[in-house]
Amino acid sequence: MKVKKEINIEDILYQAKRKNKTINSKKILEAYEYAKEKHKNQLRKSGEPYIIHPMHVAYILANLNLDTETICAALLHDVVEDTEATYEDIDNIFGNQIAQIVEGVTKLGYLFKTVEQKQAENYTKMFIAMEKDIRIIILKLADRLHNISTLQYLKRDRQIAISKETIELYAPIAHKLGMYDLKMKLEDGAFKFLYPKEYENITNKLDEQINKAKQLLEKTKDEIKTQLRRQKIIASVKIETKHIYNIYKKMRQKKIHIEEIKDLFSIKIITNKKQDCYRILGIINTLYNLIPGTFKDYIATPRNNMYQAIHEVILGEKGVILEIQICSYTMNKIAKYGITNYFPYIQKGKIENKQELEFKNKLYGIHDSLELKNIIKDPKEFLNTLKSELLDDEVYLFTPKGDIKVLPRGATAVDFAYLIHEQIGRHIVGCKINSIEMPVITKLKNGDIVEILTSDENIKVKEEWLEIVKTAKAKSNILKQLKKEKQEAKKKKEIEILALDRKNLVLEITNIFAKNNINIQSVHTNSNENKVKIYIVIEITENKNLKKIINEIILLNNVIKVKEK
Ligand code: MN
Numbered sequence: 361m362k363v364k365k366e367i368n369i370e371d372i373l374y375q376a377k378r379k380n381k382t383i384n385s386k387k388i389l390e391a392y393e394y395a396k397e398k399h400k401n402q403l404r405k406s407g408e409p410y411i412i413h414p415m416h417v418a419y420i421l422a423n424l425n426l427d428t429e430t431i432c433a434a435l436l437h438d439v440v441e442d443t444e445a446t447y448e449d450i451d452n453i454f455g456n457q458i459a460q461i462v463e464g465v466t467k468l469g470y471l472f473k474t475v476e477q478k479q480a481e482n483y484t485k486m487f488i489a490m491e492k493d494i495r496i497i498i499l500k501l502a503d504r505l506h507n508i509s510t511l512q513y514l515k516r517d518r519q520i521a522i523s524k525e526t527i528e529l530y531a532p533i534a535h536k537l538g539m540y541d542l543k544m545k546l547e548d549g550a551f552k553f554l555y556p557k558e559y560e561n562i563t564n565k566l567d568e569q570i571n572k573a574k575q576l577l578e579k580t581k582d583e584i585k586t587q588l589r590r591q592k593i594i595a596s597v598k599i600e601t602k603h604i605y606n607i608y609k610k611m612r613q614k615k616i617h618i619e620e621i622k623d624l625f626s627i628k629i630i631t632n633k634k635q636d637c638y639r640i641l642g643i644i645n646t647l648y649n650l651i652p653g654t655f656k657d658y659i660a661t662p663r664n665n666m667y668q669a670i671h672e673v674i675l676g677e678k679g680v681i682l683e684i685q686i687c688s689y690t691m692n693k694i695a696k697y698g699i700t701n702y703f704p705y706i707q708k709g710k711i712e713n714k715q716e717l718e719f720k721n722k723l724y725g726i727h728d729s730l731e732l733k734n735i736i737k738d739p740k741e742f743l744n745t746l747k748s749e750l751l752d753d754e755v756y757l758f759t760p761k762g763d764i765k766v767l768p769r770g771a772t773a774v775d776f777a778y779l780i781h782e783q784i785g786r787h788i789v790g791c792k793i794n795s796i797e798m799p800v801i802t803k804l805k806n807g808d809i810v811e812i813l814t815s816d817e818n819i820k821v822k823e824e825w826l827e828i829v830k831t832a833k834a835k836s837n838i839l840k841q842l843k844k845e846k847q848e849a850k851k852k853k854e855i856e857i858l859a860l861d862r863k864n865l866v867l868e869i870t871n872i873f874a875k876n877n878i879n880i881q882s883v884h885t886n887s888n889e890n891k892v893k894i895y896i897v898i899e900i901t902e903n904k905n906l907k908k909i910i911n912e913i914i915l916l917n918n919v920i921k922v923k924e925k
């Protein structure tokens with residue numbers, strides 16, 4: 361996937377067909393002619409004819425395995441927004457699917473123009489679009505990649521806003537989709553404009569380092585190649601350099617100089633089979649010394665974004681420090697292109713069959729960036745959520761701050777409250793859904809922004825909620841609360857009575873309680889000279905009864921004082 365300087369429609373068709381045999385060239389040509397006609401009098405900020413931009417976006421996508429619909433949509437992606445063409449026009453000429461992708465991208469584009477809008481909100485919109493048709497997001501990422509490469513024609517404030525948003529929003533989404541290659545391009549492209557001085561500084565220093573190490577790196581590479589040939593292992597061996605933005609991050613995080621980065625250079629060895637990876641590892645380890653603590657086997661334990669490879673840092677020829685990365689062709693493809701590897705199987709932008717569901721599960725469920733894990737700490741509950749994920753049976757909701765929460769379809773604001781925190785659920789008195797006050801038992805819909813209204817006081821939980829709430833978390837908490845409330849209602853109380861000692865007084869007192877249906881748990885007396893203190897522990901259900909009882913006791917002969925404890 362390259363951002364080529366000049367491309368024509370033949371390049372796009374060639375790439376698209378090379379990667380995907382189902383490509384409909386005729387339709388793509390039609391889309392191209394239509395877009396060219398619509399944009400004919402428009403220029404980009406660079407002074408180029410406008411059509412150059414959608415063509416680049418289409419070219420990026422053709423390189424990423426995308427289907428006819430997405431490539432057509434890429435060519436047409438700006439016509440609804442920037443020309444007099446309408447959604448209906450696209451629908452009539454190119455069909456519903458393409459029209460919907462174009463519309464999806466147009467809507468996202470519109471939202472993204474309000475820079476002040478919170479990033480979380482944008483993320484949210486992205487996530488919802490992702491749910492709808494994953495191709496919208498991939499087109500949007502390609503659109504951004506081309507825009508980033510032409511940022512020099514914009515004013516400084518726009519450069520900053522766009523590059524910042526690219527690093528904070530677009531790159532993490534590419535990462536989420538496993539599209540590492542695209543992510544890197546977005547980050548490096550944006551970094552150049554966000555911190556031009558740092559970018560230049562790092563590029564210069566990197567060149568210096570490359571020049572210093574070049575010969576030794578080449579020598580190491582050749583030596584590895586020779587040994588692999590001798591062992592009859594087929595593999596490609598190439599030298600790679602860490603990406604600029606990653607160098608910048610590492611230098612900042614570890615507060616180190618570029619010379620101190622151990623994996624600044626790497627030799628990447630890509631082979632056919634998984635077993636060969638370990639054979640290659642054996643060869644490397646006989647040839648060179650390993651730097652202790654640097655061996656990582658991501659084949660045995662893949663990273664969360666499904667990345668698989670073996671990494672280790674070695675001392676190469678004449679002590680040059682470099683990282684060795686070993687993986688298979690398949691692993692390499694997945695690491696670079698993520699979800700787009702699966703495109704031949706993805707129908708209408710929705711992942712449908714079992715294999716893709718598994719992929720989606722891995723990507724959306726276990727992936728690091730959007731962090732379902734953050735929401736669900738209990739592993740059991742996490743598994744349940746993964747299951748409902750597989751059944752495509754959940755709604756995505758948002759806190760007023762823009763945090764994403766996932767609940768099963770049919771869940772209510774009560775579920776939402778308990779999901780945020782037990783104490784929020786405990787004190788819920790109302791809710792606002794999309795800023796409008798609604799009953800707390802309202803079923804929530806995808807994309808709802810839910811604000812829970814709470815009270816400082818303990819709220820009596822409603823038993824009927826048990827029938828309405830969806831999540832185990834809400835249910836168990838409501839049950840717990842109901843039980844607790846019942847117990848509290850049965851609270852024990854100690855009553856202390858001071859009286860002049862006389863016969864039958866205790867009996868008279870206990871009779872009063874019995875008459876009022878109050879259970880006595882224990883009675884103690886403590887006599888002192890002619891006075892007696894009587895301690896009675898009772899179970900009480902209603903407080904107002906107690907006042908009446910105390911008044912009765914006070915009226916008994918020789919009772920001096922009654923105290924509730
Ligand atoms: Mn565009």
